[in-house]
Amino acid sequence: SNIGTGIVGAPACGDVLKLQIKVSRDNIIEDAKFKTFGCGSAIASSSLATEWIRGKTLEESLKISNKDIAKKLALPPIKLHCSMLAEDAIKSAVNDYLNKQTK
Numbered sequence: 001s002n003i004g005t006g007i008v009g010a011p012a013c014g015d016v017l018k019l020q021i022k023v024s025r026d027n028i029i030e031d032a033k034f035k036t037f038g039c040g041s042a043i044a045s046s047s048l049a050t051e052w053i054r055g056k057t058l059e060e061s062l063k064i065s066n067k068d069i070a071k072k073l074a075l076p077p078i079k080l081h082c083s084m085l086a087e088d089a090i091k092s093a094v095n096d097y098l099n100k101q102t103k
Contacts, residue, residue, distance in 0.1 A: 004097025019089035049086035
């Protein structure tokens with residue numbers, strides 16, 4: 001199928017992020033949706049990540065780093081794990097999609 005799913009969690013605070021991407025035939029992320037159980041910073045990071053990856057190629061989306069997300073949202077150091085969750089979820093969703101294509 002053309003859906004990739006990434007589920008990641010941060011044991012330190014109990015935040016969990018589920019990210020799903022819908023990928024076109026030419027490897028463009030057509031749509032992205034998220035569900036986050038966590039603090040406001042985790043939700044904001046997830047939301048920004050989905051905005052940023054929409055319309056990007058899989059390769060481009062993998063270049064988005066937690067530092068970019070943290071900087072854009074002005075996250076305090078204690079909340080940096082929230083932006084890491086978003087970066088990890090993007091990578092996980094892309095890898096899940098790619099694994100489905102090789103089967």
